[in-house]
Amino acid sequence: MRRDRTNAPGVLDDVEVAPGEPLIEVEDLHTHFEVGGGLFSSSHASVRAVDGVSFDIRRGEIFGLVGESGSGKTTLGRTLLGLAPATSGAIRYRGLDLATLTEPEFRPLRRRLSMVFQDPNASLNPAMTIVQSVGHPLRIHGLTHNRAETRERVIDMLERCGLAPAERFLDTYPEDLSGGQKQRVVIARSLITEPDFVVADEPVAALDMSVRAKVLELMMDLKDDLGLTYLYITHDLASGKFVCDRMAIMYLGQMVEWGDASRIYDDPQHPYTRALLEAVPLPDPARRGRDKHLPHGEIPDALEPPRGCRFHPRCPVAFEPCGWEGRDLVDAIEDRWTKVDEDTFERELSLVGDLADAKVTRAEARFPAAEADALRRWLEEIGPALPAKVFRGVESVEQDGHEVVVRFGYGPEPAPQDIAGHTVACHLHGVVPREGGIHAGPVRGSGSETGSGSARERGV
Amino acid sequence: MTAAALPHHAAEDGTEIPPILEVRELSVAYGTYRGSLQAVDHVSFDLWPGESLGVVGESGCGKSSMGRGLLQLLPPGAAVGGSVNLDGEELIGVDRRRLRKARGEDIALVFQEPMTRLDPLMRVSDHFVEAIRAHRPRTSKQQARHLAREALAQMGIPPTRVDSYPHEFSGGMRQRIMLALGIVLSPKVIIADEPTTALDVIVEAQILDLLDRMRSDEQVGLLLITHNLGLVAETCDRVAVMYAGRIVEIGPVPEVFAHPEHPYTQGLLRSVISVDTTELSSIDGSPPDLVTPPPACRFAPRCPARFDACDEVDPVLASVGPSHEAACLLHPGSDALASTPVVRPSAGGAA
Numbered sequence: 001m002r003r004d005r006t007n008a009p010g011v012l013d014d015v016e017v018a019p020g021e022p023l024i025e026v027e028d029l030h031t032h033f034e035v036g037g038g039l040f041s042s043s044h045a046s047v048r049a050v051d052g053v054s055f056d057i058r059r060g061e062i063f064g065l066v067g068e069s070g071s072g073k074t075t076l077g078r079t080l081l082g083l084a085p086a087t088s089g090a091i092r093y094r095g096l097d098l099a100t101l102t103e104p105e106f107r108p109l110r111r112r113l114s115m116v117f118q119d120p121n122a123s124l125n126p127a128m129t130i131v132q133s134v135g136h137p138l139r140i141h142g143l144t145h146n147r148a149e150t151r152e153r154v155i156d157m158l159e160r161c162g163l164a165p166a167e168r169f170l171d172t173y174p175e176d177l178s179g180g181q182k183q184r185v186v187i188a189r190s191l192i193t194e195p196d197f198v199v200a201d202e203p204v205a206a207l208d209m210s211v212r213a214k215v216l217e218l219m220m221d222l223k224d225d226l227g228l229t230y231l232y233i234t235h236d237l238a239s240g241k242f243v244c245d246r247m248a249i250m251y252l253g254q255m256v257e258w259g260d261a262s263r264i265y266d267d268p269q270h271p272y273t274r275a276l277l278e279a280v281p282l283p284d285p286a287r288r289g290r291d292k293h294l295p296h297g298e299i300p301d302a303l304e305p306p307r308g309c310r311f312h313p314r315c316p317v318a319f320e321p322c323g324w325e326g327r328d329l330v331d332a333i334e335d336r337w338t339k340v341d342e343d344t345f346e347r348e349l350s351l352v353g354d355l356a357d358a359k360v361t362r363a364e365a366r367f368p369a370a371e372a373d374a375l376r377r378w379l380e381e382i383g384p385a386l387p388a389k390v391f392r393g394v395e396s397v398e399q400d401g402h403e404v405v406v407r408f409g410y411g412p413e414p415a416p417q418d419i420a421g422h423t424v425a426c427h428l429h430g431v432v433p434r435e436g437g438i439h440a441g442p443v444r445g446s447g448s449e450t451g452s453g454s455a456r457e458r459g460v
Numbered sequence: 461m462t463a464a465a466l467p468h469h470a471a472e473d474g475t476e477i478p479p480i481l482e483v484r485e486l487s488v489a490y491g492t493y494r495g496s497l498q499a500v501d502h503v504s505f506d507l508w509p510g511e512s513l514g515v516v517g518e519s520g521c522g523k524s525s526m527g528r529g530l531l532q533l534l535p536p537g538a539a540v541g542g543s544v545n546l547d548g549e550e551l552i553g554v555d556r557r558r559l560r561k562a563r564g565e566d567i568a569l570v571f572q573e574p575m576t577r578l579d580p581l582m583r584v585s586d587h588f589v590e591a592i593r594a595h596r597p598r599t600s601k602q603q604a605r606h607l608a609r610e611a612l613a614q615m616g617i618p619p620t621r622v623d624s625y626p627h628e629f630s631g632g633m634r635q636r637i638m639l640a641l642g643i644v645l646s647p648k649v650i651i652a653d654e655p656t657t658a659l660d661v662i663v664e665a666q667i668l669d670l671l672d673r674m675r676s677d678e679q680v681g682l683l684l685i686t687h688n689l690g691l692v693a694e695t696c697d698r699v700a701v702m703y704a705g706r707i708v709e710i711g712p713v714p715e716v717f718a719h720p721e722h723p724y725t726q727g728l729l730r731s732v733i734s735v736d737t738t739e740l741s742s743i744d745g746s747p748p749d750l751v752t753p754p755p756a757c758r759f760a761p762r763c764p765a766r767f768d769a770c771d772e773v774d775p776v777l778a779s780v781g782p783s784h785e786a787a788c789l790l791h792p793g794s795d796a797l798a799s800t801p802v803v804r805p806s807a808g809g810a811a
Binding site: 275 | 518519606609610612613616617618619620621630631632633660661662663664665666668669687688689690691692693694695713714717718727728729731732733734735736737740741742743746
């Protein structure tokens with residue numbers, strides 16, 4: 001590899017990282033975004049986009065981050081590159097803690113830490129020719145001294161990226177290229193400064209099926225040729241399986257399962273991972289009509305993540321300790337009403353009243369009712385038959401004056417455990433509360449829980 | 461085999477069921493400054509009640525133009541030709557009022573981006589009231605709300621939320637609302653154009669389950685336009701593969717997936733990356749410019765099996781198996797109508 005001609009801190013090269021050793025070490029990383037406030041509102045809340053994540057990325061590997069939109073995978077990738085400020089935690093890279101660097105301190109590092117974005121149409125400037133776009137980082141980092149030199153290096157990189165003869169492309173504009181060619185240009189631009197770590201955020205999702213394979217193959221070849229390490233962010237488990245050495249499945253800002261990619265695919269342990277794998281459509285007509293055991297609903301609002309296990313309201317195999325709380329009961333009743341006829345709905349609505357009037361907390365749901373006795377009997381009767389398994393977490397249903405109180409048992413957030421050669425955060429493998437987690441049910445002990453969820457609870 | 465593969469063609473008593481939608485020689489052309497762009501070029505197919513037909517191909521192959529062409533929902537300046545026969549009634553050339561009635565009531569469209577199709581200032585229930593009363597003016601508001609509630613519940617939207625605004629729903633819920641709007645008038649055919657592309661895999665699977673249930677419960681004909689062959693394999697009875705404005709292969713899904721006969725279909729199937737993939741594959745090049753398409757077989761420039769005749773003879777669909785047709789000169793019959801003019805209207809001629 002060409003020797004450095006850079007202004008990057010000398011410290012980087014003092015720290016040699018052998019292949020297979022951790023190149024990036026992430027410890028308890030949080031990235032929260034403040035939201036709300038606004039002109040007329042005094043409330044403040046934060047979206048915990050990345051909420052306590054620890055892992056490492058080894059030199060020379062492709063580490064996959066897989067999850068649905070809203071899982072925090074893109075934010076995590078951006079935080080590693082200093083594009084989203086870390087709220088707390090550490091990101092160690094060659095002896096530096098990236099999470100503590102200021103933007104001016106980070107800038108020279110950007111040539112070593114690069115990114116490929118999803119949509120090539122949005123990431124190339126339509127007014128710049130290809131040689132300008134791809135050569136731009138060289139100019140910014142002062143890596144070349146004249147245009148001829150820049151041009152020469154751009155030609156070299158374009159040809160490496162499969163755009164040969166490069167002369168044909170140099171002075172064209174992005175609009176003259178196909179989607180696959182544009183993404184090759186984006187890759188060439190991200191690699192021209194000779195980075196050693198590249199975050200690739202859905203690099204083929206915007207491309208036609210017929211060219212995805214070519215671009216993935218290119219990225220894998222370049223990794224070997226140039227000694228790169230990738231963080232591959234995707235929602236597509238199929239390409240993840242082909243590409244990744246190790247991977248993490250993310251859900252609502254946390255990793256729910258991580259480890260060797262082949263082990264995770266062969267023997268997924270978290271119900272969410274299983275659901276994702278089940279849901280991937282395969283080009284195999286024999287699978288038509290199979291029972292997919294799909295989770296209910298969608299990924300919830302990250303402003304108020306479910307307590308306990310964040311996946312529990314959707315989980316097909318959730319049970320007693322998974323974190324059932326007041327709002328789950330309200331949601332389950334609404335869900336029931338999509339499945340009953342209109343008369344039943346009207347009758348039950350008059351019994352329960354407006355669900356927005358129910359007071360829900362981590363430990364109970366309180367329904368004001370004119371006929372509290374009838375409501376209690378109804379809840380006891382339909383509770384176990386509700387579509388979600390919320391009633392498994394219920395300890396008691398009682399009348400309290402003109403209210404019916406449903407009380408929930410303790411449902412801690414699961415701690416990561418090592419199962420089947422990888423790491424899983426799920427109570428199915430034994431109930432281990434996560435320290436500092438957001439638990440459901442009555443408060444136990446003291447001190448160890450962050451109260452961050454309680455102030456925002458619905459109805460409080 | 462034929463009867464088993466195509467159960468929608470025959471009723472239980474053995475009588476033949478006519479297709480709900482008969483499309484013949486459908487063409488869609490756009491005027492461009494370089495000349496006429498033939499986005500859909502003489503496409504013919506049938507769709508039976510309760511059947512789902514997948515339409516696949518790369519972007520720019522005319523899938524969406526075909527779907528819109530069926531309802532003549534095209535930008536000004538676009539020309540539609542051929543015949544679209546819905547349950548015995550010709551739709552091409554009818555007046556605008558009849559067409560407006562057909563849209564939504566007879567044929568429903570479900571698009572990719574639900575948020576852009578819902579009015580942010582209207583409650584969800586008002587969307588239904590408006591749609592229902594536009595088609596059935598004598599429906600009372602109360603009746604319309606009742607219908608809305610029922611359709612929404614079928615799609616898993618609680619009746620307590622019918623008066624919410626679109627922004628109060630998540631992406632998957634909005635797509636469910638669109639589906640509910642699609643079915644509330646009990647259409648005979650649903651055209652779903654990439655209905656799940658903006659959604660995550662789990663929500664995608666949920667929406668496809670709903671579409672599939674609508675198809676079988678109401679015996680609706682479903683046209684599923686998608687680039688995802690996996691979705692077709694798991695949802696459709698038959699598949700039509702489009703390339704450069706034409707159907708190049710059509711047949712029962714199990715048959716086409718097991719024995720793809722057109723090199724384009726073979727290439728598409730090979731390029732799918734699934735969890736079972738052990739080797740990556742792709743199709744070189746990209747679809748042709750449809751202002752000046754290749755003169756004979758349109759796939760020839762990218763075809764790994766190309767031979768001399770491919771540049772001279774324009775192949776037509778010919779039978780390659782039970783209810784299975786492909787337009788490729790590798791198969792006898794595809795050149796049967798070689799007398800059809802190979803030279804199509806060129807840019808100069810059409811302009």
